[in-house]
Amino acid sequence: MRWSRYFLYTSKEDPADAEAPSHRLLLKAGFIKQISAGIYEILPAGWRVIRKIESVVRKEMDRSGAQELLLTVLNPADLWKETGRWDSYGNELFRLRDRNGREYCLGPTHEEEITDLVRKFVKSYRQLPLILYQIQVKFRDEKRPRFGLVRGREFIMKDAYSFDADEMSAMMSYETMKFAYDRIFKKLRLNVIMAQASVGNIGGSQSHEFIAFTDYGEALVGFCESCGYAANAEIISLARPPEEREDPLPMEKVRTPDVRTIEDLASFLGTSPSKILKALLYIVDGKDSLVVLIRGDREVDENKLEAVLGTDDFRLATDEEVRDLLGTEKGFIGIFNLPDGIRVLWDNSIYGVKNMVVALNEPHWHYINANPGRDFNYGEFFDLARVEEDDPCPQCGGILKVRRGLELGHIFLLGTRYSEPMRAYYTDPSGEEKPIIMGCFGIGISRIMSALVEQHHDERGIKWPVPVAPFELDIICLNTSDPDISQTAEKLYLEAEEKGIEVIYDDREESAGFKFADADLVGFPYRIVVGKKVKDGKVEVQKRETGESWDFSIGEAVDRVKEMIERDKA
């Protein structure tokens, strides 16, 4: 491909509205173009990358025995009503009507449609097990699209569905997919960790997430290097710590004027946040008040709180509500003098803390040296704290590390969540009708492009790994008006094409610096620079990843590059 004819336009300026490196670089380097919030066009160079990602995914899915098909984007509402998700999916579902008033949605995921398909054809245990998958555009009207392709409202996803006769076989399918995913992310050169996860709205009995470490990820993973445990932070349970061994000091009431934050209170009293009892007032279901007690150095994980409460309809109280309900102010909420009948949850972190600093619901005052049993009694304990670095591993007691990451894949063992209500049944060898056991397995294809950039870039631009690069080689003609140079570049371009290298030939009439900057930005893994050295019969080969460069004779350059590319693909 000659760059002078290629639809690839880079920008010298950083785009104004992009913060995450992947978002900024994909826009700046001309891979994507924004149409609306969370809606992007994928331009030719970007599409080449997407197609390569897809082909890696396809290859491994096919190899694992899964069969590709294509379901529909337009989903009739009837199917969604069968499982109840027409109502429960809420505002994230894009809904529309046809000319006759029939309701449809744009498919955000396809459990309903695939189950409908399978129930029509699969009647016997002889037809199981079965794994079907597709690669398709999905639509979700996300509350908050983010970071370019990281979370779009329209995005490309690979979704696979397994169908098995019994739990044991379903587990086998699940394991098969696990291995396939492992191979996929390795081939894509992504640093990914598999973590236990919560099943959330999709339902089912177990699930794992495949998370790529990035600073701009949305998932929080805790993992243990000594035993290999890894899980989404929201499901890592934190037990009660051992009791502190301190002699109780006499409790005292201390004036703490306008000291509202934990940090300020700790320094005001000359103590540490871990000695302070933090109390938060929540409003549940828009009406009930709830006090959550947690150690001052810890944060509430609202996913855990949701699990305990059984609802996601809760929020922190406003200043006015704190005043009306507790008669105090934020920063001075405590366990003393709480109104009767208010629900109180104690986080495990509080257990065993001695000589604690506690507020008493009276503005500008705290108690110091409050002790359990003597000054107050514990209520019911729960696990509500967000996991932090150095917390104990729930599996081996080792030390957890905590990192941000991007969820690239998620696999679920669904059980009969869909087959039961949709009556996808098969007949077993004894003639008995049974629901098919299902699993579902997603990979965010377009999101992978973002993750790749997050993990492979520097200050100058993207550094595509060879297996996903839009072109493997960029041949730069440094002086288009020098016939020696341009004819050599032309010759090398034709030779590279002939030898099966995916090559872009920068024949544009631009300055050297301009072309180098573009090459760095767009991120081609290899570059042949054709310039003054041609008069000595040499060209320069450069590797983007490492910055290494070599002078080769004009005759051998393409072959040497070809060798390096082949090595990188292996």
Add this chain to the structure above:
RNA sequence: CGGGGCGUAGCUCAGGUGGCAGAGCGUCGGCUUUGGGAGCCGAAGGUCGGGGGUUCAAGUCCCCCCGCCCCGACCA
């Protein structure tokens, strides 16, 4: 959906107290240049997000709406 910010040329942005619509980059024409986003000359390019209002006069002041980005709660 709550909180914060922004909307002026293709892109990045400037336009105190209302008074002729601006710059750099990019684009087009010409000259010159070619190992790290070159230089000179010339040109084109605008419903100032939309609507209403105040005023002799609105990019600027007021009201309503729309869009985008960031932080939080949800997802691949």
